[in-house]
Amino acid sequence: MGMSRRQYAAHRGVSHTAVGKAISSGRISLEADGSIDPVTADRQWDAQTDPAKQRGAHARALGTATAAGTARASAATRPVPRAAIESVGETLREAGADPDPGAGGEVSFLRARMANEVLKAQTAKVKLARMKGELVDRARTTTMVFDLARRERDAWQNWPARVAANMAADLGVDAHRMEQVLDNYLRQHLADLAEVKIDLR
Known part of the structure; x- marks a missing residue:
């Protein structure tokens, strides 16, 4: 009883x-x-x-x-999906804690809670940095850099037609030939610059 x-x-x-x-x-x-x-x-x-x-x-x-x-925590484990265990391990590894899951692929409540608290702290840190203006939106920044590069390229592509006549007069050569030569070398130079890859991670 x-x-x-x-x-x-x-x-x-x-x-x-x-x-x-x-x-x-x-x-x-x-x-x-x-x-x-x-x-x-x-x-x-x-x-x-x-x-x-x-x-x-x-x-x-x-x-x-x-x-x-954490002897009690090891007794209070429940099986969870492998992806969740890996996520907890990755979060704890980033925080500098031991990411090793329990025996049999189990995660204790305390380890999962620790990972959750670490994620909350990381999220708060990112939000604070964004509020302070220390972070910028990646998609918006990529778009702005692309637009700036396109405007710069367009300005350079129009440059030979604008200056070829004056340069030809200064050098005493044919203006049309001067524009063709400038345009050819400028396009080669812009093609080389286009090979540069921007990584905004």
């Missing part, structure tokens, strides 16, 4: 309504007679509840154990 809801609440150090919510949400299970087995219920409660949201004396003991090491 197990404990009643009120007895288990006193054992756990929480209110009887918290126990009722845990039962109705499926975080802890009842025995066949409707009572609560404290050992099984404690294990289920710890495994299925965010450590940051636990209350009572039992939660303080769990917090102490978690602070001393």
Whole structure:
């Protein structure tokens, strides 16, 4: 025979309504007679509840154990898709933490939460940099650079026709031939410049 809801609440150090919510949400299970087995219920409660949201004396003991090491976290793992594990590992690696997942391709709640907090901090950092004007929109910048380069190219392509007659008069050569020579060499030069690749990463 197990404990009643009120007895288990006193054992756990929480209110009887918290126990009722845990039962109705499926975080802890009842025995066949409707009572609560404290050992099984404690294990289920710890495994299925965010450590940051636990209350009572039992939660303080769990917090102490978690602070001393992550032994409880390894017991509270659930299998997750490989892509999610790799994403958590990549985020933790970028933050300088150990990205190694748990045994059997599992990620503990604490590791997933740490990755989530790192992502939130990175997002806040990017938003702050954008608000300060330290970041620019990549697509807009690429478009502006492309437009500037096109205007520059067009101006240079029109240059031989504008200056060929004056240069030919200064040098005493045929104006039409001068324009052809300038245009030919200028197009070769612009083709060489077009080979330059811009990488805005």
